[in-house]
Amino acid sequence: MKNSEQFWKKSVLKFNSSIQEAISNLNNSGLKIVLVVNHKDEFIGTISDGDIRRGLLANLNINDSIKKIINYEALVVPPEFDKKSALKLMELNQIFQVPIINNKKNIVGLFLRHSITIENERNNIMVIMAGGIGKRLLPHTENCPKPMLEVSGKPILEHIIERAKSEGFLNFIISINYLGEMIESYFGNGKKLGVNINYIREKKPLGTAGALSLLNLKTKEPFIVSNGDVITDISYAELLDFHSKNNSIATMAVNLYEWQNPYGVVRLDGVDIRGFEEKPINRTHINAGVYALSNSALSFLEKDCHCDMPKLFEQLMESSQKVIAYPMHEPWLDVGRSADLNKANKKI
Known part of the structure; x- marks a missing residue:
């Protein structure tokens, strides 16, 4: 662990910060934990991705204080704790970080599980939908499939x-x-990237879910599905774990979208004016194009028939199956237009 470099300092946040500032901290530090301190720089708790998600599910606003989502009972260790003991503690408690706190309640370090162990291989499959035409990206996609457009x-x-x-x-x-031949020619069996790649060859466009009807999975493990034009820092592993923990048949990653009305809004009751709101901000959750599905969800698809993912979710809900949302806050971009492609090349 690189205590001497004090890399953990970029994850420190003051107690009076907002949830939006906590989200920015997580995204900027990359450590997947916020270390919260008071005005005396004394450690008082942590905030994780999960804490933020639970706050958003409880209808907290991103401009609200972090005080309602802080884990005030976070596990911590003293400076004399060694790596082996810290790893055992993290594995037993199924956590990935543990702060090192001295007797003055000051942060002096941070143990990171992934820096002590190599990430375990997952048997779960990831399916990537890459069959779309990409009409909105013409002329870029005239001779190139959308998922093969270059970013950085x-x-x-x-x-x-x-x-x-x-x-x-x-x-x-x-x-x-x-x-599709361009994709298959470039990636082949995945050997050059150190992975295994197989292909579903759609004879006709089947939508964002229809191609799943052609899967012949030999495992009952849940799997990840991603649109082939979504660039994000979402943790696919955490999405999958969230899906399994909640015993869901289908989980949709959703992203918070904010839009500010450029005009002052008049609230009416019939013809009576009840109030005014100057350029209000509207917030809603949008489909992020990344999903976790249980194997049993495939039985709701008609083989080789067109179906988009929202339609599959609707069919599951109509059959009283459990479908849930995974609120995400990580950087996300759907590369669907030329402006998005330009934005991706500037950011990455």
């Missing part, structure tokens, strides 16, 4: 695979249709 020197699809591989995913299935 390599295809969007390669970014997705490398991100998943870093979390232990090694087995991929890519659904291809439009100019």
Whole structure:
């Protein structure tokens, strides 16, 4: 552990900060934990991805104080704690970070589980939907499938695979249709990336879920599905764990979208004016294009028939199956238009 470098300092946040500031802290530090201190720089608790998600599910606003989502009973260890003991503690409690706190309640370090152990391989499969035409990205997609458009020197699809591989995913299935031979020629069996890749070859466009009807999975383990044009820092492993922990048949990652009305809003009751609101901000959750599905969800699909993912979720709900949302706050971009492609190349 690199205590001498005090890398953990970028994850420290003051007690009077907002949830939005906690989200920014998590995204900027990359440590997946916020270390909260008071005005005396004394440690008082932690905030994780899960704490923020639970807050958002409880209808907290991102501008609300972090005080309601802090884990005030976070596990901590003293400076004399060694790596082996810290690893055992984290494994027993199924956590990935543990702060090191001295007798003056000051933070002096942070143990990170992934820096002590190599990420375990996951047997779960990841399916990537890469068969779309990408009409909104013409002329870029005239001779190139959308997932093969380059962002910072390599295809969007390669970014997705490398991100998943870093979390232990090694087995991929890519659904291809439009100019699919270019994808298959570039990635082959995945050997050059150190992963295993198989393909679903759609004879006709089947939508964002229809191609799943062609899967012949030999495992009953849940799996990840991602659109082939989504670049995100979401943790696929945490999404999958969240799905399994909640005994869901289908879990949809959702992203908070904010839109500010450019006009002052008048609240009416019939013709009576009841109030005014100047340029209000509207907040809603949108489909992020990343999902975790249980094997049993496949039985709700008609083989080789077009179906988009929202339709599959509707069918599952109509059958009283448990479907849930996974609120995400990580950086996310759906590369669906030329402006999105330009934005991705500037950010990554």
